[in-house]
Amino acid sequence: EVQLVESGGGLVQPGRSLRLSCAASGVTFDHYGMHWVRQAPGKGLEWVSGISWNSGTIGYADSVKGRFTISRDNAKNSLYLQMNSLRAEDTALYYCAASSSWYGALDIWGQGTMVTVSS
């Protein structure tokens, strides 16, 4: 069964850091571009960041550029998101998603991990 499982979310104070992880199973991980998409409570979807299969191409939304860093470890079938200088507006459910091509659709989604930024 194809599965993406996110972890690492929680409650964090503004200005602090958090690292999210996404573990993939049932899929040839290094055949996929990987992405983080977030959804603030009661709001729509927002693409946060993406990384190509070999980490050769990386992109960020303007809202997180310079604060968030995406990375992957194909040997561990894992995706990461290092989030620094967190703000209240970063509060959201963070989904990990896989795409079979860099510009293509997000074929596979995880269930999400909640990040709450509050003092």
Next chain:
Amino acid sequence: QSVLTQPPSASGTPGQRVTISCSGSSSNIGSNTVNWYQQLPGTAPKLLIYSNNQWPSGVPDRFSGSKSGTSASLAISGLQSEDEADYYCAAWDDSLNGRVFGGGTKLTVL
């Protein structure tokens, strides 16, 4: 304010056909393919339509997508109660160099 514009809500009765629009610009829909996602209440999004009008495995052909110029639409025929969900369009944006989503449309089956 989302880059792609969708109506916030839509509704229909069982068996009816409904359409959801998605409006963009030359840098996104006008030059790239459109994908649609369905998010049932309390669950993660699921790919519904890719490359404007293609079905992933397991998606019924009651759902169909189309694109013309800088706009796209999702049509749902033979509406069923289980279609009640939020629907999002998405595309790559060449100017922003990133993926963009519509604000989502909440579909209610009356």
